[in-house]
Amino acid sequence: xxxxxxxxxxxxxxxxxxxxxxxxxxxxxxxxxxxxxxxxxxxxxxxxxxxxxxxxxxxxxxxxxxxxxxxxxxxxxxxxxxxxxxxxxxxxxxxxxxxxxxxxxxxxxxxxxxxxxxxxxxxxxxxxxxxxxxxxxxxxxxxxxxxxxxxxxxxxxxxxxxxxxxxxxxxxxxxxxxxxxxxxxxxxxxxxxxxxxxxxxxxxxxxxxxxxxxxxxxxxxxxxxxxxxxxxxxxxxxx
Amino acid sequence: xxxxxxxxxxxxxxxxxxxxxxxxxxxxxxxxxxxxxxxxxxxxxxxxxxxxxxxxxxxxxxxxxxxxxxxxxxxxxxxxxxxxxxxxxxxxxxxxxxxxxxxxxxxxxxxxxxxxxxxxxxxxxxxxxxxxxxxxxxxxxxxxxxxxxxxxxxxxxxxxxxxxxxxxxxxxxxxxxxxxxxxxxxxxxxxxxxxxxxxxxxxxxxxxxxxxxxxxxxxxxxxxxxxxxxxxxxxxxxx
DNA sequence: CAGCATTTGTACGTATGTATT
DNA sequence: CAATACATACGTACAAATGCT
Numbered sequence: 001x002x003x004x005x006x007x008x009x010x011x012x013x014x015x016x017x018x019x020x021x022x023x024x025x026x027x028x029x030x031x032x033x034x035x036x037x038x039x040x041x042x043x044x045x046x047x048x049x050x051x052x053x054x055x056x057x058x059x060x061x062x063x064x065x066x067x068x069x070x071x072x073x074x075x076x077x078x079x080x081x082x083x084x085x086x087x088x089x090x091x092x093x094x095x096x097x098x099x100x101x102x103x104x105x106x107x108x109x110x111x112x113x114x115x116x117x118x119x120x121x122x123x124x125x126x127x128x129x130x131x132x133x134x135x136x137x138x139x140x141x142x143x144x145x146x147x148x149x150x151x152x153x154x155x156x157x158x159x160x161x162x163x164x165x166x167x168x169x170x171x172x173x174x175x176x177x178x179x180x181x182x183x184x185x186x187x188x189x190x191x192x193x194x195x196x197x198x199x200x201x202x203x204x205x206x207x208x209x210x211x212x213x214x215x216x217x218x219x220x221x222x223x224x225x226x227x228x229x230x231x232x233x234x235x236x237x238x239x
Numbered sequence: 240x241x242x243x244x245x246x247x248x249x250x251x252x253x254x255x256x257x258x259x260x261x262x263x264x265x266x267x268x269x270x271x272x273x274x275x276x277x278x279x280x281x282x283x284x285x286x287x288x289x290x291x292x293x294x295x296x297x298x299x300x301x302x303x304x305x306x307x308x309x310x311x312x313x314x315x316x317x318x319x320x321x322x323x324x325x326x327x328x329x330x331x332x333x334x335x336x337x338x339x340x341x342x343x344x345x346x347x348x349x350x351x352x353x354x355x356x357x358x359x360x361x362x363x364x365x366x367x368x369x370x371x372x373x374x375x376x377x378x379x380x381x382x383x384x385x386x387x388x389x390x391x392x393x394x395x396x397x398x399x400x401x402x403x404x405x406x407x408x409x410x411x412x413x414x415x416x417x418x419x420x421x422x423x424x425x426x427x428x429x430x431x432x433x434x435x436x437x438x439x440x441x442x443x444x445x446x447x448x449x450x451x452x453x454x455x456x457x458x459x460x461x462x463x464x465x466x467x468x469x470x471x472x473x474x475x476x477x478x
Numbered sequence: 479c480a481g482c483a484t485t486t487g488t489a490c491g492t493a494t495g496t497a498t499t
Numbered sequence: 500c501a502a503t504a505c506a507t508a509c510g511t512a513c514a515a516a517t518g519c520t
Contacts, residue, residue, distance in 0.1 A: 002488070023450075028504055039490045044505090057411060057450050060505045061497030065450050171473045172296060178417065178467040180439060198437070198462060200419060211262075211296050211304050223437060228417040230469075234410045241507070267485055278509040283486090299486045300516030 004045035007036050011046060015055055015066055022068040026056065054231035092131060097155045098190065099125035102144055109141060109216055113205075120144035124155055125186075130225070133192045137199075137220040146214045170209040177203045178228065187220055200226040243284035246275050250285060254294055254305055261307040265295065293470035331370060336394045337429065338364035341383055348380060348455055352444075359383035363394055364425075369464070372431045376438075376459040385453045409448040416442045417467065426459055439465040 014020050027035065032043045047064055050056045056064045105119040121141040128136035140159070142150065147167060154162035163169045181201050183193060191199075199220045206215040253259050266274065271282045286303055289295045295303045344358040360380040367375035379398070381389065386406060393401035402408045420440050422432060430438075438459045445454040 004488080030504075041491090042489060045488085054412070054414075057446075057448070058505070059448060059498080061499075061503080063498095063504065067450060173293070173470065173472045175293075176469050176471055178465075180419070180462040180465055207296075209296070209298060211306060223419040226417075226419055230415050231412065232415055233412045243507080269485080280510085281508060284507085297486070298517080300484075300518080302485060302517095 003036075003038055004042045005049070007032075007038070007043065007046035008049040011050060012053075012055060015050075015069065020066050022066050024066050025063040026066065028063060052233075094129040095156045096127040096129065096134075097124065097152050098127060099123060100150060100152050100155060102149065105141065113213060113216070122147055122150055124150065124159075126155060127190055134190060135192075135222050135225045137187060137191055139218045139220070141216045143212075143214050146208070146212065169214070171214075172207055172209040172211075174204050174206045176205075179203070180223075181220075191220075191222060193222065196223055198223060202228075242275075242277055243281045244288070246271075246277070246282065246285035247288040249275075250289060251292075251294060254289075254308065259305050261305050263305050264302040265305065267302060291472075333368040334395045335366040335368065335373075336363065336391050337366060338362060339389060339391050339394055341388065344380065352452060352455070361386055361389055363389065363398075365394060366429055373429060374431075374461050374464045376426060376430055378457045378459070380455045382451075382453050385447070385451065408453070410453075411446055411448045411450075413443050413445045415444075418442070419462075420459075430459075430461060432461065435462055437462060441467075 011020070011026070020026055026032065026047075029040050029043045029047070032046075033040045036043065047056065047058065050064075051058060054067060055069055056066055058064050101123055102120055103123050104117070105115060105121045107117065109115070109121075110117050110119060121144055124138070124140040124142070126138040126140070127134045128138065130136075146169070147163065150159065150162065154166070160171065164171065179201050180198050182197060183199055187193060187199055193199075200223060202217075202219040202221070204215070204217045204219070205213060206217065208214050250259070250265070259265055265271065265286075268279050268282045268286070271285075272279045275282065286295065286297065289303075290297060293306060294308055295305055297303050340362055341359055342362050343356070344354060344360045346356065348354070348360075349356050349358060360383055363377070363379040363381070365377040365379070366373045367377065369375075385408070386402065389398065389401065393405070399410065403410065418440050419437050422436060422438055426432060426438055432438075439462060441456075441458040441460070443454070443456045443458070444452060445456065447453050
């Protein structure tokens with residue numbers, strides 16, 4: 001693997017283990033370069049990864065301050081699958097696949113993405129149980145051109161794992177939209193909704209490395225269990 | 240200003256104006272370096288900014304593909320103030336300050352951040368009207384140690400503008416949390432809530448460059464008008 | 479399928495500017 | 500003012516992926 005990535009991992013681990021405690025300064029870039037026997041630029045790339053993931057804050061003339069990531073224990077936003085989320089949090093969870101078949105794309109999606117009405121998609125519906133309750137209903141549409149089919153086993157365990165490892169697809173980026181919508185009959189039928197009238201819906205358009213659209217997902221969450229956390233940096237100059 | 244930032248702005252503008260249309264390739268890094276008369280690394284830094292803001296997708300061996308940012312017209316997540324949001328979208332909006340005074344920190348915040356109970360904060364409550372309706376209720380707490388007071392005028396126009404320009408504070412990063420909560424009497428009193436029983440709450444902890452906590456905000460949104468969009472990149476290797 | 483040119487990714491080295499202490 | 504540390508910029512070399520011949 002890359003040098004800068006290895007160094008990033010090593011530093012991250014040392015921060016997690018409080019070898020570099022929160023509030024302290026990392027060794028200077030020059031020192032780190034000597035310690036790891038690499039050039040300063042390689043160190044800077046590693047530090048940038050730490051910066052983006054909320055591990056450190058850099059200050060010109062001073063150094064790299066270790067942040068208190070304890071209280072920031074979460075999927076620093078980005079594109080993370082349910083499975084990967086669980087792994088980070090050790091919650092008892094379960095996935096139930098209640099639909100897995102190839103069919104024509106729903107009309108509203110064909111329109112939204114300017115696709116032919118007879119486009120084939122692999123349509124998945126999955127329930128996510130946490131502590132025995134159905135908290136999330138996931139509806140996935142995968143373009144059949146790109147993914148032939150999905151073994152139900154894979155959909156239960158890790159869809160992204162299957163797509164990336166087995167199908168050799170490289171997922172690159174996504175546009176995500178968070179809204180609140182009234183519940184549907186389907187929500188009512190499958191989720192443990194109590195008296196809720198609404199669910200939080202996360203709509204994702206997922207794209208491959210070559211910029212082809214490949215997946216559309218609606219992740220429907222019970223209101224009282226929904227939480228999304230992100231670490232954001234201010235971009236003073238960007239706009 | 241920086242060269243790489245100027246080049247970023249220039250390229251962004253050219254993409255917006257379709258001089259480099261969506262789906263096309265940018266000139267190669269070497270070509271761009273010659274065009275702008277800078278080194279390749281400077282170009283790469285500019286391209287990285289474009290990458291992070293969702294303007295392009297890079298592919299090794301191929302080039303930088305311009306993305307269809309039209310459909311991604313939004314505040315690419317991050318730390319953006321209400322005022323800045325509006326400016327990007329040209330919506331008729333109005334801010335009404337209904338509270339602006341220095342007082343003791345609320346107990347739950349003192350506990351959450353391990354601050355003394357007698358900590359002073361500037362407490363702001365603001366209503367955000369869009370098209371005549373109160374859609375958002377913002378509750379801000381600014382540490383009095385850092386900000387002495389806020390002119391109501393500034394709280395109406397642009398709090399961040401005031402803090403950054405007048406107070407010379409550098410806002411660096413924030414932890415944001417999105418949840419849905421039952422409405423309070425305060426929500427009921429000030430917002431146009433119809434029959435809603437819940438609001439979307441965005442809780443932000445905002446930190447300065449020197450990592451000092453400086454602001455805590457709860458932004459309470461009417462369900463039916465809440466929308467949050469983000470552009471996310473998959474980090475295959477990061478965890 | 480092999481080979482080649484093109485393009486991006488990684489890494490190193492050096493020099494200079496700017497902020498902090 | 501001096502030393503230290505991060506930021507920017509240029510240049511070079513080689514590796515890896517892509518696309519074309």
